[in-house]
Structure formats: structure tokens, C-alpha cells
Amino acid sequence: DAGVTQSPTHLIKTRGQHVTLRCSPISGHKSVSWYQQVLGQGPQFIFQYYEKEERGRGNFPDRFSARQFPNYSSELNVNALLLGDSALYLCASSLGTKETQYFGPGTRLLVL
Amino acid sequence: KNQVEQSPQSLIILEGKNCTLQCNYTVSPFSNLRWYKQDTGRGPVSLTIMTFSENTKSNGRYTATLDADTKQSSLHITASQLSDSASYICVVAQISYNTDKLIFGTGTRLQVFP
Numbered sequence: 169d170a171g172v173t174q175s176p177t178h179l180i181k182t183r184g185q186h187v188t189l190r191c192s193p194i195s196g197h198k199s200v201s202w203y204q205q206v207l208g209q210g211p212q213f214i215f216q217y218y219e220k221e222e223r224g225r226g227n228f229p230d231r232f233s234a235r236q237f238p239n240y241s242s243e244l245n246v247n248a249l250l251l252g253d254s255a256l257y258l259c260a261s262s263l264g265t266k267e268t269q270y271f272g273p274g275t276r277l278l279v280l
Numbered sequence: 281k282n283q284v285e286q287s288p289q290s291l292i293i294l295e296g297k298n299c300t301l302q303c304n305y306t307v308s309p310f311s312n313l314r315w316y317k318q319d320t321g322r323g324p325v326s327l328t329i330m331t332f333s334e335n336t337k338s339n340g341r342y343t344a345t346l347d348a349d350t351k352q353s354s355l356h357i358t359a360s361q362l363s364d365s366a367s368y369i370c371v372v373a374q375i376s377y378n379t380d381k382l383i384f385g386t387g388t389r390l391q392v393f394p
Contacts, residue, residue, distance in 0.1 A: 209386055210371075273321075
């Protein structure tokens, strides 16, 4: 069984650009969560989606948005990139909103 | 403020030795506590999950304990192996209406040397 997959694995952007990160959950999982992990820190919660609806939102600016598709895959969008957005972006899937979350390998974003 | 603090920040041990990592939290209301292992540049992998009523849980050479009264948890690694080198993150789930909000510690970086 495939685990959580994320694409791309690495990405380099410049300030002011826009980025879209993608996540495919484990088959049968209906919830997807997004986290930002800055080097040397623990992951910070960005969003959680369940059945295509937003169920939770962390303390991130409106430049960050996400959505979940009918097949439960998800996209994270970040507009007007800042240098501080450079981080590892993790996607996690779970059966529901309270079950164990299984993390993908992450997308490493570098903003120059 | 809901926080999860871990100690030590980093740890170096020799292969075959045991070690214990600590986690203190102030998260409320408490749902459960999880320990994750994260290899460099990879996503975290769940080791254990404990609810309020569970004091200890094992997963192979990993044993986690939870004292909900003092809001402390520990992760004990027995007979360490080189592959145990990683960051170990303590995560506390906070009960909220729609979902459990996960609050992550900053992790303990463990290095196991031969």
C-alpha cells in the first residue's frame, strides 16, 4: 500500500511568486492536514481538511490557502512568497479528524 | 499558553546504550500524546499514541510513559541502534470542536555512534 505522497520533492521560488504543493493521502483516508516545518523547529499546523471541508486552520496569513478534491487529494497554495516561507511543507493523512496522522516525505521549498 | 517542551535538545549516545527523552506539556484540554520519529529531510513517523488513561505503551525497543497529573511524558529507547539517529518529536493533541489540534514540540535530536 502506498503511503502519503507529495509533489514536488523540492522547489525553488523567488519572492513574490506563487507556489502550489500537492498531496495524495493513503487510500481510504478522508482527512488531510498541512504543516510547515522551519529548520530546527517542530511542524506548525496550517490547515486540516475532511471530506473537502476545512476543519481547522492554524495561525497563518491569508496568503496560505488550501483545498481538498473529491478523491481526497489536496493542494496547498501560497501567494506572494516571502523569504520566511522557506521550509519543509508536510502533508499528513488520517482516516478521520481525530485518528493517527501519517506523514508524507514533505516538499522542501526555498524562497530566494 | 499551550506548549510542548522537550529535553534535551540534542543527545549523543553509543550504539547499544539506552536513553530517555523527556516531554512536558501545558496543553488543555488534553486528548492524547504521540511520539514521532523524524529522519532528516523526511516526514515524521508515528511511534506511539497514548490517551489520558494510559501510563505506558511500547513499540519494539521504544517505550513511552505518560503521567497526566504532572503533564509529563518520556520516551525510552533500549539497546540503541545506528538507525535510531533521528529527531524525536513529542506531539500533544488538544481537543477542539471539529478536530484534535496537534501541538508539536521542537524535538530531541538523537545521534547514535558506533
